[in-house]
Amino acid sequence: MRVIGLMSGTSHDAIDAVGADIHLRDNTIHVDTVGLLSRAYPDRLRAELIAALPPGTVDIATVCRLDTAIGQEFAATADAAVREFFDGTADLVASHGQTVYHWVTDGKTYGTLQLGQPSWIAELTGLPVVNDFRSRDIAAGGQGAPLVALFDLLWLAGRPGRSAALNIGGIANATVTGESPVAFDTGPGNALIDAAVELATDGAEHFDRDGQRAARGTVDERLLKALLADSYYRAAPPKTTGKELFNRAYVERVLPDYRLPTDDIVATMTALTAHTIADALAPFEPDEVIVSGGGTRNPTLMGMLGQRLGNATLCTSDELGLPSAAKEATAFAVLGFLTMHGLAGSDAACTGATRATVLGSITPGAGPLTLPESPSAAPRQLRLVSHV
Structure with a gap:
């Protein structure tokens, strides 16, 4: 699968996109990263996003506007990456979204919220989108982080x-x-x-x-x-x-x-x-x-x-061999690939969950949603070649 991995972290400054050609063979995930680009948030959007973060308080209308605006920025970044890395054709977008709140009380995680409505990505690119990776691990009793552990x-x-x-x-x-x-x-x-x-x-x-x-x-x-x-x-x-x-x-x-x-x-x-x-x-x-x-x-x-x-x-x-700026976007490209193949994207021992789970939600693209056949065994190692 040709996958675009999208990530914006806790610095809230830009959206990173990695293009990765990923396949699974003999219990090994082979990842060939073909490109990396980064798009800064517009100043006004970044300022509104930062103002909404704790300890700030916002109303639901602001959350709705941010979800749309961030989704549109992620969509534009994904579209640019598909065109630049894969000549306009790819198979999947894996979008982490923008974390705005991670609900932890007395060491237990109860919920998480990543904004960046995936429908904007699916509509602009025509590709299926995997997003909301963290919620399923939390529902299984895990911390929902760090999800890069399995990678x-x-x-x-x-x-x-x-x-x-x-x-x-x-x-x-x-x-x-x-x-x-x-x-x-x-x-x-x-x-x-x-x-x-x-x-x-x-x-x-x-x-x-x-x-x-x-x-x-x-x-x-x-x-x-x-x-x-x-x-x-x-x-x-x-x-x-x-x-x-x-x-x-x-x-x-x-x-x-x-x-x-x-x-x-x-x-x-x-x-x-x-x-x-x-x-x-x-x-x-x-x-x-x-x-x-x-x-x-x-x-x-x-x-x-x-x-x-x-x-x-x-x-x-x-x-x-893995550029530090591309690490997390590459990891989520791999997690999206695992989700589409029905494979767990978490390590339960690392997150504290009761079991490893298939992560995320899938938003269909322009065409019928066709899932690949699920492998009989989970991967045991990952081999990466970077051209970034």
């Missing part, structure tokens, strides 16, 4: 030692391989760094470009100690979190007690991300940590993380 386990199958696949977006998540694999959100990735920059610059800057502010600043150990006291870090996996907790209001509650220069605040938030990731991975003693996501473009963060990982080798997914 990570298949992709890293056969590597020597124990590997940890780490994605640093707004929130950081990790999958650790081994006899008893585990996956969980470690805590904030770029979320609090970005929030600190936006607060300090009155919204003129949205992130710490190339980690320059953190590099100039000094980590305030008293503030760092206070931040590390958050109870989330002591919870055992599987666990998930999001900008419902780690958001701008979180930073605003903490900072009044600390009169620090902007660069010191950003340096401390960057250290928090490095500390919490390393501390979360330490009990599993990974031999290597393979990083993807926007955090890889912050050399100060990567340097802090490398210093705290001990003997583990730190590398990026690019070094394993």
